[in-house]
Amino acid sequence: xxxxLGQDYIPxxxxxxxxxxxxxxPLRCLVPIFPSPPNMSSFSLPQAAPFVSASPTGPFPPGVAxxxxxxxxxxxxxxxxxxxxxPFGVPNQAGPFGFNNPVQAxxxxxxxxxxxxxxxxxAPNHNWGAVNGxxxxxxxxxxxxxxxxFAEEDGYSDSQNQSAQYLSSFSMHITDAEETSKAxxxxxxxxxxxxxxxxxxxxxxxxxADPIVSNLLASINLTTFDTFxxxxxxxxxxxxxxxxxxxxxxxxTQIEDGKEATPGVTRRPDLRAGTILMNKGIRTNxxxxxxxxxxxxxxxxxxxxxxxxxxxLHAPCMAGIDYMGLKIxxxxxxxxxxxxxxxxxxxxxxxxxxxIYSGQGGNIYRKDKEVMDQKLERGNLALEKSxxxxxxxxxxxxxxxxxxxxxxxxxxxxxxxxxxSWVEKGKSGxxxxxxxxxxxxxxxxxxxxxxxxxxxxDGVTSRVGVILPDLTSGAESLPxxxxxxxxxxxxxxxxxxxPSLKYSNPVNSVQSSSICACQxxxxxxxxxxxxxxxxxxxxxxxxxxxxxxRKSLINECGPSxxxxxxxxxxxxxxxxxxxxxxxxTKDKGWGLRSxxxxxxxxxxxxxxGEVLDKSKVEEFGSEAEDEYIFDATRTYQPLEVLxxxxxxxxxxxxPLIISAKNGGNVARFMNHSCSPNVFWQPILREANKETxxxxxxxxxxxxxxxxxxxxxxxxxxxxNAEQRRKKCLCGLSKCRGYFY
DNA sequence: CGAATTCAGCGGTAT
DNA sequence: ACCGCTGAATTCGAT
Numbered sequence: 001x002x003x004x005l006g007q008d009y010i011p012x013x014x015x016x017x018x019x020x021x022x023x024x025x026p027l028r029c030l031v032p033i034f035p036s037p038p039n040m041s042s043f044s045l046p047q048a049a050p051f052v053s054a055s056p057t058g059p060f061p062p063g064v065a066x067x068x069x070x071x072x073x074x075x076x077x078x079x080x081x082x083x084x085x086x087p088f089g090v091p092n093q094a095g096p097f098g099f100n101n102p103v104q105a106x107x108x109x110x111x112x113x114x115x116x117x118x119x120x121x122x123a124p125n126h127n128w129g130a131v132n133g134x135x136x137x138x139x140x141x142x143x144x145x146x147x148x149x150f151a152e153e154d155g156y157s158d159s160q161n162q163s164a165q166y167l168s169s170f171s172m173h174i175t176d177a178e179e180t181s182k183a184x185x186x187x188x189x190x191x192x193x194x195x196x197x198x199x200x201x202x203x204x205x206x207x208x209a210d211p212i213v214s215n216l217l218a219s220i221n222l223t224t225f226d227t228f229x230x231x232x233x234x235x236x237x238x239x240x241x242x243x244x245x246x247x248x249x250x251x252x253t254q255i256e257d258g259k260e261a262t263p264g265v266t267r268r269p270d271l272r273a274g275t276i277l278m279n280k281g282i283r284t285n286x287x288x289x290x291x292x293x294x295x296x297x298x299x300x301x302x303x304x305x306x307x308x309x310x311x312x313l314h315a316p317c318m319a320g321i322d323y324m325g326l327k328i329x330x331x332x333x334x335x336x337x338x339x340x341x342x343x344x345x346x347x348x349x350x351x352x353x354x355x356i357y358s359g360q361g362g363n364i365y366r367k368d369k370e371v372m373d374q375k376l377e378r379g380n381l382a383l384e385k386s387x388x389x390x391x392x393x394x395x396x397x398x399x400x401x402x403x404x405x406x407x408x409x410x411x412x413x414x415x416x417x418x419x420x421s422w423v424e425k426g427k428s429g430x431x432x433x434x435x436x437x438x439x440x441x442x443x444x445x446x447x448x449x450x451x452x453x454x455x456x457x458d459g460v461t462s463r464v465g466v467i468l469p470d471l472t473s474g475a476e477s478l479p480x481x482x483x484x485x486x487x488x489x490x491x492x493x494x495x496x497x498x499p500s501l502k503y504s505n506p507v508n509s510v511q512s513s514s515i516c517a518c519q520x521x522x523x524x525x526x527x528x529x530x531x532x533x534x535x536x537x538x539x540x541x542x543x544x545x546x547x548x549x550r551k552s553l554i555n556e557c558g559p560s561x562x563x564x565x566x567x568x569x570x571x572x573x574x575x576x577x578x579x580x581x582x583x584x585t586k587d588k589g590w591g592l593r594s595x596x597x598x599x600x601x602x603x604x605x606x607x608x609g610e611v612l613d614k615s616k617v618e619e620f621g622s623e624a625e626d627e628y629i630f631d632a633t634r635t636y637q638p639l640e641v642l643x644x645x646x647x648x649x650x651x652x653x654x655p656l657i658i659s660a661k662n663g664g665n666v667a668r669f670m671n672h673s674c675s676p677n678v679f680w681q682p683i684l685r686e687a688n689k690e691t692x693x694x695x696x697x698x699x700x701x702x703x704x705x706x707x708x709x710x711x712x713x714x715x716x717x718x719x720n721a722e723q724r725r726k727k728c729l730c731g732l733s734k735c736r737g738y739f740y
Numbered sequence: 741c742g743a744a745t746t747c748a749g750c751g752g753t754a755t
Numbered sequence: 756a757c758c759g760c761t762g763a764a765t766t767c768g769a770t
Contacts, residue, residue: 261764263764263765264746264747264764264765265748265763265764266746266747266748266749266762266763266764266765267763267764268748268749268750268761268762268763269763270761270762270763271748271749271750271761271762274750274751275749275750275751278750278751304761304762305760305761305762306750306751306761309750309751309752315751315752316750316751316752316753316758316759317749317750317751317752317759317761318749318750318751318758318759318760318761319751319752319758319759319760320759320760321759321760322752323753325753339760340760341760342760342761343760358760360758360759360760361758361759364760365759365760366759378753378754378758378759379759398760405742406742406762406763407762407763408761408762
């Protein structure tokens, strides 16, 4: 598939309308002016470089004025707001800066740049912006390059070609040795800093000394992250990194929660976990690139900026614009590779496929510093160059997280192209750069899906194919839609909806051992909290109800405890937290998915149904009908990422089998997958002075909206297992072919 | 209780 | 050395 770069850079000659392009982009536009030879692949060798650069000193074709549009006459409050179509705020083409006398009136782009600092004669000049009318020495004259260096520094990736052939054409910039020494230096630096800075970061070493964390780090097979994997990821390594990262983050949160809070000190488990993984080289896609990042798919979600750094989607951990230097012919230009739009600036995000993005700088969002005009440097310059080069820019959209209002969800919304740019006066009265980005067509839905879901929730539009708006008839705290937009089936076979587990008799209950007296809610590491004690000292959940790691059994607080209902050690008790729908899948019958994003470790639902007593269990053993059954006695593959001692295998003191055939909740619709995104966890909970075991489902990884929820059904180890096994339809490369 | 404020952070870029 | 669309903790302010 010749999607993306190639086609966009190499229009078939004559297929474009020069006047149209020029009208839209009056800047020096290399695409139409220097068409490349046809039949050139997007994956170009140096001699066939798609980038043909004009000489920095011109000549420019008639009517192409270099950079004048950035000139904003101080006295003419040029109305870009009123006419955003006029690129760069040029009201029309007649004025003194129109096409008629462009060159004379041209103001060099450098007029928007920081004045270059005085440099000794002959020093390298990094003033990229001074392309035309440059008074300083050109970069070309101060630096020579070998032809082969071009290929080495080409950061373009071809999403369809991540083969060894592709890799071999690049030389790895970062060898293992370099990587290690870099990490060592880094580590030394951070330790020094920790010592020197009033003990703010002093707890960092004991996080790594924590047995669970050091176990985790020791268990990671570092050969998995050899040079090859670090340079170019795949879905597996990206998923692995994200899972380790979030586990580490949750574990650090848990440890920190157990400590006395130091007033005024902000704890950043996200940064701590990120730094550890960075230093260990547990990351991928280190080499920056334009376009697709291998292993990251459109629609993938992140809950921390550090996650996008680790997988190479967006390297800066705070800045919104990521860019790289790219050698083009003899020039080096910064090109934007990705942006994050998260609401700090006055971005316009109304249309799902168009984004009006504000440039960086100018202290727009800082209250402690004086607001100033933005400058055409760093990311802003890179975006400008990317406009001219028409290269694809990854867009990550930050959205307020419904489940955690203080946090954000970042959605990778795929590739965009910058269509135009201009300068306008921001609210503060200072110049702000604006960039109009338009989504490259043909990509899977991502951000627009979020918008649709929001409209369904608001009742603005209705979901297509809804059979029942709430199949629970109000039995859950949130409605669960029944949807079929695939075929004519009107719904699953009849069953009774009830939201929790039904024990026919309390035989299987476990004796209640203790209750807690934490009136204000339980806290991790509190030696007085018996419930924390029962869970091994720490509470199993973080403050926002996220499960830190899988345990053989979790002891939640119950009605007899003194803690309030919102105590964090009751994560599975509040009913549904995400808006779910039961939907008709293409080939697996009915399935379950969520309208809301779900973060790794978040509670989804429990398995409701009737607990089969021992006699029925035996009867069940010979029964072929096991469509809606949860069977804790099956054997389960260990969860793929975390080592066994971190993710303990579930242990239930009796053979628990639940039937949801006649009645149950949404969990009965969850299908099997050999590479699931959900796992189950036994939970001990009190009711009427007795304790019962419940089966709760938690997210194994971050799950984007509308992704089917699946867990591993396990394998039955019986004589007639072969006949009863079902063909697995998960369709994954890891599929073991069957379940039960 | 949500919004606004405060502030230490970190990887990366540029000097 | 400097920079930035972080994110947690804390204070503020409108109910």
